[in-house]
Amino acid sequence: xxxxxxxxxxxxxxxxxxxxxxxxxxxxxxxxxxxxxxxxxxxxxxxxxxxxxxxxxxxxxxxxxxxxxxxxxxxxxxxxxxxxxxxxxxxxxxxxxxxxxxxxxxxxxxxxxxxxxxxxxxxxxxxxxxxxxxxxxxxxxxxxxxxxxxxxxxxxxxxxxxxxxxxxxxxxxxxxxxxxxxxxxxxxxxxxxxxxxxxxxxxxxxxxxxxxxxxxxxxxxxxxxxxxxxxxxxxxxxxxxxxxxxxxxxxxxxxxxxxxxxxxxxxxxxxxxxxxxxxxxxxxxxxxxxxxxxxxxxxxxxxxxxxxxxxxxxxxxxxxxxxxxxxxx
Numbered sequence: 466x467x468x469x470x471x472x473x474x475x476x477x478x479x480x481x482x483x484x485x486x487x488x489x490x491x492x493x494x495x496x497x498x499x500x501x502x503x504x505x506x507x508x509x510x511x512x513x514x515x516x517x518x519x520x521x522x523x524x525x526x527x528x529x530x531x532x533x534x535x536x537x538x539x540x541x542x543x544x545x546x547x548x549x550x551x552x553x554x555x556x557x558x559x560x561x562x563x564x565x566x567x568x569x570x571x572x573x574x575x576x577x578x579x580x581x582x583x584x585x586x587x588x589x590x591x592x593x594x595x596x597x598x599x600x601x602x603x604x605x606x607x608x609x610x611x612x613x614x615x616x617x618x619x620x621x622x623x624x625x626x627x628x629x630x631x632x633x634x635x636x637x638x639x640x641x642x643x644x645x646x647x648x649x650x651x652x653x654x655x656x657x658x659x660x661x662x663x664x665x666x667x668x669x670x671x672x673x674x675x676x677x678x679x680x681x682x683x684x685x686x687x688x689x690x691x692x693x694x695x696x697x698x699x700x701x702x703x704x705x706x707x708x709x710x711x712x713x714x715x716x717x718x719x720x721x722x723x724x725x726x727x728x729x730x731x732x733x734x735x736x737x738x739x740x741x742x743x744x745x746x747x748x749x750x751x752x753x754x755x756x757x758x759x760x761x762x763x764x765x766x767x768x769x770x771x772x773x774x775x776x777x778x779x780x781x782x783x784x785x786x787x788x789x790x791x792x793x794x
Contacts, residue, residue: 494546530556547583565608622657668698
């Protein structure tokens with residue numbers, strides 16, 4: 466059995482099912498309890514699980530992230546919600562210096578099974594300090610796993626896998642797509658493996674790789690390209706670290722061209738890492754240089770005209786594909 470769920474509902478199902486299954490799992494964060502979550506992801510969870518397992522915290526990301534790390538080191542499985550990953554900057558000491566390093570610093574004696582989750586990236590006119598993409602930041606840290614997807618079924622399965630994982634996992638969502646709907650199997654054991662990409666569309670002329678809400682841009686671009694006789698293979702990374710290099714390389718060996726669409730800034734981005742991997746493992750198969758479509762290399766302005774110019778869009782992706790196919794625009 467399957468049914469249509471919004472992203473927020475799929476995430477809630479994942480947390481609720483895991484909390485019913487395992488009493489060591491609990492949720493904490495700003496407004497997750499009495500207010501039902503800033504984005505209503507945790508709606509109704511306080512009523513079911515009570516204030517000891519759904520915990521409202523002060524506005525103190527460094528503090529409650531540290532409580533979560535300590536709890537994880539002592540046998541619990543916390544889910545720490547950040548209202549936005551922009552606010553999680555305040556907790557980076559706990560995420561990067563403690564959670565990510567617990568296993569290695571303890572010589573393998575302590576795991577840190579914790580999930581840090583919340584929305585990443587731009588969300589309309591929220592300006593510079595509230596519109597940053599953190600997948601590349603977190604993925605650069607050894608010891609952290611990074612999940613980033615907006616398909617409701619995958620989001621549910623990946624969050625459940627993250628909660629059960631013995632390593633710290635950063636789950637990146639999208640504030641703009643919490644209402645995005647998709648078909649989700651009615652299965653309490655729905656698990657999606659961390660580290661495996663999904664081919665959303667088969668194609669033969671060019672490989673398009675993306676993740677999170679840019680997948681919607683890529684899928685629309687593939688439809689436009691099809692109208693012009695260009696067959697695009699679309700890959701949804703779903704997980705940034707570990708990165709599924711094999712699926713990407715195998716696709717490039719078939720299509721001989723690659724365009725990566727990434728909301729991150731271009732320097733040291735996820736797209737930059739993918740470009741390196743492809744030139745290393747599929748160089749002889751490339752008929753054109755790897756091309757990437759990133760956000761502009763600047764902070765995001767407030768005006769809607771700036772937002773439109775800053776972000777990747779369908780026209781930019783179509784133009785990039787035509788460039789790697791040597792088609793004059």
